[in-house]
Amino acid sequence: MFRPHPLGAGETQILSRCCVSQVALKPAQNAAQPVARRQLSDATIVRLFILPTIILLILMNIFPLIYSLFISFTEYSVISDVPPVWVGLQNYQRILSDPTFWHSFAVTGRFALLSVALQTVVGFGLALLLRSKFTGSGLITTLILVPMMLSPIVVATFWKLIFNPSYGILNPLLGFTNINTSPEWLGDPNLALWAIVIVDVWMWSPFVMLLCLAGLSAIPDYLYEAASIDRANWWFQFRRITLPQVMPLLLIAVLFRTIEAFKQFDLVMGLTGGGPGDVTETVSVQLYQLAFQGQFNTGMSSALAYIVLVVIIAISNLYIRALNRARGG
Amino acid sequence: MKKFSLLLALMAVLALMTGVSVRAQDVTELTIWWAEWDPANYLDQLVDDYTAETGITVNVVQTPWGSYFDRVAAEWAAQGTAFDMVVGDSQWIGQAVTQGHYIDLTEFMNSNGITETVTPATLQYYGEYPAGSGSYYAYPTEGDANGWAYRKDLFENADEMAAFEAAYGYPLAVPTTWAQLRDIAEFFTREDEGLYGVGIYTQIDYDAITMGFQNVFFSYGGDWYDETFNALGVANTPDTVAALELYRELYNFAPPGTNNAFFAEMNDLFINGQAAMIMNYFAFFPALANPSINPFSEQTGYFSMPEGPTGLRYAALGGQGTSVNNYISDERKQASLDFLLWFAQEDVQLKWAQLGGYTCNIAVLESDEFLAVAPFNAAFAETMTFVKDFSNIPEFGTLLEIVQRNLHAYVVGGEGDAAATMDAIAAEMDGVLVEAGYISE
Numbered sequence: 001m002f003r004p005h006p007l008g009a010g011e012t013q014i015l016s017r018c019c020v021s022q023v024a025l026k027p028a029q030n031a032a033q034p035v036a037r038r039q040l041s042d043a044t045i046v047r048l049f050i051l052p053t054i055i056l057l058i059l060m061n062i063f064p065l066i067y068s069l070f071i072s073f074t075e076y077s078v079i080s081d082v083p084p085v086w087v088g089l090q091n092y093q094r095i096l097s098d099p100t101f102w103h104s105f106a107v108t109g110r111f112a113l114l115s116v117a118l119q120t121v122v123g124f125g126l127a128l129l130l131r132s133k134f135t136g137s138g139l140i141t142t143l144i145l146v147p148m149m150l151s152p153i154v155v156a157t158f159w160k161l162i163f164n165p166s167y168g169i170l171n172p173l174l175g176f177t178n179i180n181t182s183p184e185w186l187g188d189p190n191l192a193l194w195a196i197v198i199v200d201v202w203m204w205s206p207f208v209m210l211l212c213l214a215g216l217s218a219i220p221d222y223l224y225e226a227a228s229i230d231r232a233n234w235w236f237q238f239r240r241i242t243l244p245q246v247m248p249l250l251l252i253a254v255l256f257r258t259i260e261a262f263k264q265f266d267l268v269m270g271l272t273g274g275g276p277g278d279v280t281e282t283v284s285v286q287l288y289q290l291a292f293q294g295q296f297n298t299g300m301s302s303a304l305a306y307i308v309l310v311v312i313i314a315i316s317n318l319y320i321r322a323l324n325r326a327r328g329g
Numbered sequence: 330m331k332k333f334s335l336l337l338a339l340m341a342v343l344a345l346m347t348g349v350s351v352r353a354q355d356v357t358e359l360t361i362w363w364a365e366w367d368p369a370n371y372l373d374q375l376v377d378d379y380t381a382e383t384g385i386t387v388n389v390v391q392t393p394w395g396s397y398f399d400r401v402a403a404e405w406a407a408q409g410t411a412f413d414m415v416v417g418d419s420q421w422i423g424q425a426v427t428q429g430h431y432i433d434l435t436e437f438m439n440s441n442g443i444t445e446t447v448t449p450a451t452l453q454y455y456g457e458y459p460a461g462s463g464s465y466y467a468y469p470t471e472g473d474a475n476g477w478a479y480r481k482d483l484f485e486n487a488d489e490m491a492a493f494e495a496a497y498g499y500p501l502a503v504p505t506t507w508a509q510l511r512d513i514a515e516f517f518t519r520e521d522e523g524l525y526g527v528g529i530y531t532q533i534d535y536d537a538i539t540m541g542f543q544n545v546f547f548s549y550g551g552d553w554y555d556e557t558f559n560a561l562g563v564a565n566t567p568d569t570v571a572a573l574e575l576y577r578e579l580y581n582f583a584p585p586g587t588n589n590a591f592f593a594e595m596n597d598l599f600i601n602g603q604a605a606m607i608m609n610y611f612a613f614f615p616a617l618a619n620p621s622i623n624p625f626s627e628q629t630g631y632f633s634m635p636e637g638p639t640g641l642r643y644a645a646l647g648g649q650g651t652s653v654n655n656y657i658s659d660e661r662k663q664a665s666l667d668f669l670l671w672f673a674q675e676d677v678q679l680k681w682a683q684l685g686g687y688t689c690n691i692a693v694l695e696s697d698e699f700l701a702v703a704p705f706n707a708a709f710a711e712t713m714t715f716v717k718d719f720s721n722i723p724e725f726g727t728l729l730e731i732v733q734r735n736l737h738a739y740v741v742g743g744e745g746d747a748a749a750t751m752d753a754i755a756a757e758m759d760g761v762l763v764e765a766g767y768i769s770e
Contacts, residue, residue, distance in 0.1 A: 078402070078403075078406055079402035079403070079405050079406045079424070079428070080406070080428055081405075081406070081408065081428055081429065082428075163586075164585075164586040165585035165586045166523070166584055166585050166586045166603070167586075168586070179520060179523075179585060180520045182585070184585055184586065184588060186586075186588050186589065187585075187586070187588030187589075187741050187742070188742075189738075189742040189743070189744060269534070272533075272589065273532065273533040273534040273589055274533060274734075275533040275588070275589060275737045275738070275741060275742065276533075276588065276737055276738055276741040276742025276743075276744070277533075277734055277735070277737050277738020277739070277741075277742045277744055278734050278738065279738075279742060281734075289730055292399060293535065293726060293730065294398065294420070294535075294725060294726020294727075294729060294730075295726035295727050295730065296402060296726070297727075
């Protein structure tokens with residue numbers, strides 16, 4: 001551990017003399033400096049460095065955030081030359097009393113639950129498998145990480161081909177060789193959401209795996225050694241050592257994935273477009289339709305965006321509390 | 330203070346001089362915005378002639394279809410002058426006119442006789458707003474509508490013809506009614522051979538399934554709402570329910586996996602030999618006539634939409650009209666009108682058609698030269714006399730979303746039945762129209 005080296009008495013004297021002499025020299029040096037430079041204090045220089053970032057933050061984040069909050073209380077279309085008309089809570093009332101919005105929230109919740117749960121299981125499982133080093137484990141880990149590096153639209157496009165009942169590879173792999181009885185993954189209301197979940201799990205389980213691997217590698221070996229000496233079985237070690245030690249990182253992974261799942265848009269648009277009907281219409285897809293796609297209902301879509309924001313903040317808070325408990329316990 | 334006054338005076342003089350120079354300056358270039366596709370490339374070639382004649386450069390700026398409306402809408406919102414003319418979708422016109430983005434072309438088109446040169450349907454749907462008002466805001470530029478491509482080698486095969494006649498009691502030929510089209514689709518659906526009867530639009534994203542269904546819907550006497558904007562009892566009639574049932578049946582004769590299909594998928598199905606017939610916009614048929622793309626190009630025939638049970642015949646309209654930006658200067662507006670006047674000439678329209686553009690000019694459409702340019706031009710010329718569009722009121726986006734969602738749920742998802750679907754569409758549309766103030770509750 002780093003400890004500061006205590007100064008000896010002699011060193012203190014030298015330092016004192018040096019500083020005193022510097023202070024004594026200061027007025028003469030200042031007089032020699034140009035006037036403009038002397039006026040820039042350290043605080044001013046700091047402010048000057050920070051100012052562009054602050055301005056950028058205000059222009060790109062704070063102002064749009066506050067302005068969109070204002071817009072959410074108005075009737076307004078961004079493509080109209082009519083200024084926003086204040087309607088109070090009307091947009092929020094309409095959204096919360098419209099069954100189609102509740103339906104899209106339910107779809108989003110179902111998707112998030114299924115997808116994040118499976119990603120956690122698969123990601124954690126992969127991490128346990130790749131925990132011990134073996135020949136080629138580095139290469140395998142890298143290959144497993146490839147899906148999350150791809151563009152979601154690219155992923156959706158080729159999974160669409162994989163799911164295709166006429167020539168897709170998935171159905172034959174699952175044993176469905178008769179095209180007439182093969183499941184139509186993206187066209188069947190009972191399968192469409194599962195199809196998106198499968199793709200999301202394929203794409204993002206590596207992310208969970210990566211965080212879990214980091215957590216697993218930080219567990220000291222002596223804990224397992226001590227447990228083995230005490231004849232603790234595998235399940236006991238997993239439950240009492242592995243899981244609690246990985247839990248903080250696992251919860252962070254789950255938090256990130258839940259937030260992303262609630263914002264799910266690109267995979268849905270690329271795979272099903274929200275269909276069949278509105279079976280896979282997530283809140284983000286509905287938000288997109290409301291905000292663009294010929295409707296340009298900016299006021300209402302801003303209100304919906306704020307509702308989504310509140311939901312995500314609420315869920316994040318629950319996770320963070322759980323995270324703090326996991327860390328504390 | 331004296332220096333400041335002098336500076337102000339100098340700035341005022343400079344501003345005046347600049348203003349004078351702009352007013353005196355002739356327009357040397359014009360900008361047209363259009364979506365990124367082949368017709369825009371053809372227009373880009375055509376305008377070289379205008380440049381040669383007048384010295385005015387015309388820039389055709391293309392934006393991918395997916396973001397085209399967003400880009401134009403953003404420019405409208407900013408009252409921008411990035412374009413002088415825009416080739417806008419037929420559905421935009423209500424919004425653009427009511428919000429003042431397009432200039433009124435009525436006087437210009439009437440006084441120059443342009444209204445007489447284009448087919449009435451294209452003038453109505455691409456140029457007129459409100460419907461029947463006689464007020465025009467766009468010159469019909471790229472006519473387009475749905476038609477059909479079919480495999481002549483299958484239709485003209487002696488064995489197939491005999492088998493069809495034995496099964497259905499009438500000869501196999503290009504269908505003239507929707508009922509015949511359904512029979513032919515059923516006949517050619519042979520799952521074990523990987524051959525299916527039809528390819529139809531099913532995409533949910535924007536307007537595809539609605540456009541595909543409208544071909545049947547309108548021909549069965551359907552309308553989304555009447556002249557008083559009443560949708561209840563208009564969109565959901567026994568005839569429109571029958572139309573939807575037929576469209577659902579056709580989906581059963583389409584290749585598996587076409588649950589979210591639009592123009593690209595239609596051409597793919599045909600080129601892959603999976604479908605005996607496909608519906609598509611005429612603008613996408615040139616690929617099927619190209620032997621390097623379509624192995625069946627020599628055996629590909631084209632036909633217009635069949636008629637409904639009462640003889641009504643409609644094709645869902647695509648295509649666009651050219652409008653002039655209301656926010657540009659008067660000089661630029663005049664220069665844009667001069668360009669439109671040139672573009673509307675018959676010889677220019679003929680060249681436009683020869684390049685591959687789908688003219689709306691009556692004389693050109695009827696000319697032998699046009700009919701000979703491409704194998705599908707005869708079907709196109711016929712189709713342009715019976716086209717019909719979806720709503721073009723400013724609320725069209727909201728109405729469209731209702732139709733898309735409900736149609737897709739029934740046709741692709743198999744949810745509910747046709748009657749319940751049409752009832753739901755009518756009820757939801759009614760809610761939007763009431764809220765928008767078109768009808769009282």
